[in-house]
Amino acid sequence: xxxxxxxxxxxxxxxxxxxxxxxxxxxxxxxxxxxxxxxxxxxxxxxxxxxxxxxxxxxxxxxxxxxxxxxxxxxxxxxxxxxxxxxxxxxxxxxxxxxxxxxxxxxxxxxxxxxxxxxxxxxxxxxxxxxxxxxxxxxxxxxxxxxxxxxxxxxxxxxxxxxxxxxxxxxxxxxxxxxxxxxxxxxxxxxxxxxxxxxxxxxxxxxxxxxxxxxxxxxxxxxxxxxxxxxxxxxxxxxxxxxxxxxxxxxxxxxxxxxxxxxxxxxxxxxxxxxxxxxxxxxxxxxxxxxxxxxxxxxxxxxxxxxxxxxxxxxxxxxxxxxxxxxxxxxxxxxxxxxxxxxxxxxxxxxxxxxxxxxxxxxxxxxxxxxxxxxxxxxxxxxxxxxxxxxxxxxxxxxxxxxxxxxxxxxxxxxxxxxxxxxxxxxxxxxxxxx
Numbered sequence: 001x002x003x004x005x006x007x008x009x010x011x012x013x014x015x016x017x018x019x020x021x022x023x024x025x026x027x028x029x030x031x032x033x034x035x036x037x038x039x040x041x042x043x044x045x046x047x048x049x050x051x052x053x054x055x056x057x058x059x060x061x062x063x064x065x066x067x068x069x070x071x072x073x074x075x076x077x078x079x080x081x082x083x084x085x086x087x088x089x090x091x092x093x094x095x096x097x098x099x100x101x102x103x104x105x106x107x108x109x110x111x112x113x114x115x116x117x118x119x120x121x122x123x124x125x126x127x128x129x130x131x132x133x134x135x136x137x138x139x140x141x142x143x144x145x146x147x148x149x150x151x152x153x154x155x156x157x158x159x160x161x162x163x164x165x166x167x168x169x170x171x172x173x174x175x176x177x178x179x180x181x182x183x184x185x186x187x188x189x190x191x192x193x194x195x196x197x198x199x200x201x202x203x204x205x206x207x208x209x210x211x212x213x214x215x216x217x218x219x220x221x222x223x224x225x226x227x228x229x230x231x232x233x234x235x236x237x238x239x240x241x242x243x244x245x246x247x248x249x250x251x252x253x254x255x256x257x258x259x260x261x262x263x264x265x266x267x268x269x270x271x272x273x274x275x276x277x278x279x280x281x282x283x284x285x286x287x288x289x290x291x292x293x294x295x296x297x298x299x300x301x302x303x304x305x306x307x308x309x310x311x312x313x314x315x316x317x318x319x320x321x322x323x324x325x326x327x328x329x330x331x332x333x334x335x336x337x338x339x340x341x342x343x344x345x346x347x348x349x350x351x352x353x354x355x356x357x358x359x360x361x362x363x364x365x366x367x368x369x370x371x372x373x374x375x376x377x378x379x380x381x382x383x384x385x386x387x388x389x390x391x392x393x394x395x396x397x398x399x400x401x402x403x404x405x406x407x408x409x410x411x412x413x414x415x416x417x418x419x420x421x422x423x424x425x426x427x428x429x430x431x432x433x434x435x
Contacts (some may be wrong), residue, residue, distance in 0.1 A: 015092075022336055031055040032078040033104070034128065038088065039166040041210030044136045046087030047108070051129040052078070059118040066110040072134060075104030079102055080337075090114050090135045108135070108320075151224070154200040156382045157227040158372065162187035162204060163233040166211030171236035179234040180209065186343060189365035190285045193406065196395045197369070199383055200376065218245035221336055227381060228304065229338035230368065231330050235319070235345045236354055237408075243348045244319035245312045248340045249301040250332060251325030299382045300337035304375045308341060311370065311371030315347045315363045315408050316344075338388060341368065359405045366406035394429040409434045 012095070018146070022392040030147075049070075056073040077083060082107070083096050093109040116137040118144045121130040151157065162184040164170035170179030187204055194202035203218045235246070283368040289303045305323035312318060319342070331338040343364050344351040361412035392403060400423050404411045 022223060031075045033072070033074055033075065033083065034078045034081060035091050036083055037167065038091065039210045040089035041206070041208065041212075042137070043167070044134045045091055045114075045134075046093075046166065046210070047135075049106075049131040050127075051131060054120060054122075055131060057118070057120075057131060059116060061116065066113055067112070068108040068110065068116055068133070068135065070108070070131075071099070072104045072106075072131075074102060077104070096188070100118055101170040108133075110135070116399060124293035140396075145307065151201060151203070156199070156228075157224060157226045158186045158202040158228045158230065158422050159221040159224065159336075160191055160194075160202055160204050161217050161221075161231040162206055163231060163330075164211070165206050165209055168346075170209050171234055171347065173346040174240075174349050175352060177346060177352050177356055179236070179346050182234045182343070182346070182361070183232045184209070186361045186365050189362055190230075190232070190368050193365055193369045193396075194372070196393075197373075199373070199386060217330050218332055221338075226336050226376075227379075228372065229331070229336045231328075231338070231340040232368075232370070233340060233342050235342040236347045237345055238347075240347055240349065242319065242345050243351055245309075245344055246319040246324060246342045247305040247308050248324040248328065248331075249305050249311070250298065250338065293423065297335055301331075301339055303378070304337050304372075305339045307375040308339060308368060308371035311367040312364070313339075314370075315367045319345075353376065359401060360401050362405040363408065366408060369406075370408070385386050390433045390435060392426055392433050394401045394425045394430045394431065396427055398425060398427075400421065400425070403431070407433055 009369060030052075031054075032052040033049050034052055037048045038049070039046040047070075051072075055075065057075075058071045059068065061068050065235075076129065077096070083094065090110050090112060091108050092111045092394070095107040097107070099105050114137060116133060116135050118131065118133045121127070123129055125208050131146060162180070164178075164180035164183065168180065170183065184206070186414075190212045191202040191204055194200050205220050206212045217231075235242070302323055309318065309323060313321070323339075328340050331340060344355050346352050346355065377385070392405070392407060400411050400414060400420070404414050414431065417432045
């Protein structure tokens with residue numbers, strides 16, 4: 001080198017060294033963890049890590065004590081972000097550290113042994129790169145939903161499907177309200193009404209704030225031999241003035257409107273938001289449906305949809321007076337009459353506020369129940385009515401305001417019909433329903 005430097009001369013060497021110093025140096029990008037969330041369901045505990053880039057990672061388990069370890073190569077926490085220490089489900093605690101300078105480590109301390117699965121999700125809409133780690137419990141989803149209600153072979157089973165959940169919020173209102181919460185609240189109220197009435201039995205595809213894939217929602221209904229499938233949602237539209245409820249059934253020939261087409265695309269993409277490994281999809285959503293079963297199902301679904309629209313029209317505005325058709329993946333349960341109910345628009349400021357109100361949710365749930373009952377009256381598979389139609393039996397937790405909202409009548413009419421001097425009610429008390 002000294003010979004080369006002497007041959008080039010001091011001035012040239014100095015210029016070369018200066019040029020080399022100014023030459024762009026290679027930049028090694030680090031993967032930043034920008035956010036994290038835990039979701040705890042009956043089947044699994046899910047950890048979602050939002051990442052700045054697609055990461056190189058490793059996930060493995062250790063014993064004594066039991067824990068799951070997540071290593072991110074060239075990883076770090078974004079400045080100002082503290083990793084969540086939320087615990088619940090299988091997770092007893094969370095720790096972070098660096099086993100070496102190039103590795104960022106997250107340790108999940110466990111309450112009991114689990115199996116695990118991890119996968120990366122590409123950016124989708126508002127979501128960046130995500131690393132999803134599922135800790136799968138021994139308890140199954142079936143045990144989670146069936147434990148509170150013993151099902152019998154002769155039951156007329158209604159599967160109520162609260163849309164979205166967990167990592168997937170669904171439609172988001174202007175004030176930040178989530179469709180998933182509205183759907184779950186209405187679904188819980190509907191389940192309570194159905195089971196208290198006793199003529200039919202109702203169970204939910206999800207009972208809390210966690211995500212259930214479209215495939216599992218369909219499988220859930222099919223394996224339980226459901227008689228009816230109701231998927232409860234709240235709508236979204238580009239126009240903030242769009243309002244009212246609507247009902248959709250499955251279409252095999254395309255959507256009946258542009259709104260239905262757009263809505264089906266949004267709902268069918270829910271798995272991307274909810275965090276589903278697309279490689280794990282079940283062929284049941286891809287195969288051709290049986291023609292004989294499909295014809296019957298479409299016809300019965302349409303009748304169910306008409307009954308529901310009629311009842312919803314009695315308590316509020318309708319976005320469409322006709323039953324819409326679109327290719328919703330969640331409605332592809334063979335031989336089960338199935339509808340998707342949009343209870344209102346989260347993107348409408350007035351309806352977003354109303355849909356979060358207890359009385360509005362009760363009013364909608366009551367209307368859905370009445371529409372379901374009317375369909376049941378015409379379905380030979382359904383048991384006959386065991387109660388007088390114009391009589392309501394007071395259930396635990398009832399109040400005059402809730403009963404009036406559920407029945408679609410006014411409190412004053414309810415008081416007058418039953419000559420009530422106070423709002424005190426007794427469980428089992430029979431009230432005349434104003435006609």
